[in-house]
Amino acid sequence: MKETHEVQRKVLASVGTVLQAATAPFSQQVKTDYDRGTDLSRQRTYSWEKVQTQDQL
Secondary structure (H helix, E strand, O other): OHHHHHHHHHHHHHHHHHHHHHHHHHHHOOOOOOOOOOOHHHOOOOOOOOOOOOOOO
16 A cells, blocks of 8 residues: 555656646746836835845836
8 A cells, every 4th residue: 555655646746747847938938018108106015024125216
């Protein structure tokens, strides 16, 4: 019984690895779009923690 579980675990791990490898190339393409006429100065942002950066926006 222990050997069966070991084989099942290895098969599931292999299937998971193959699925991750197969979907990875699709996650590399990012498309963005926005309405250039929108007044973004009225938008508010928030942060869970204080963020310190070298380049202040």
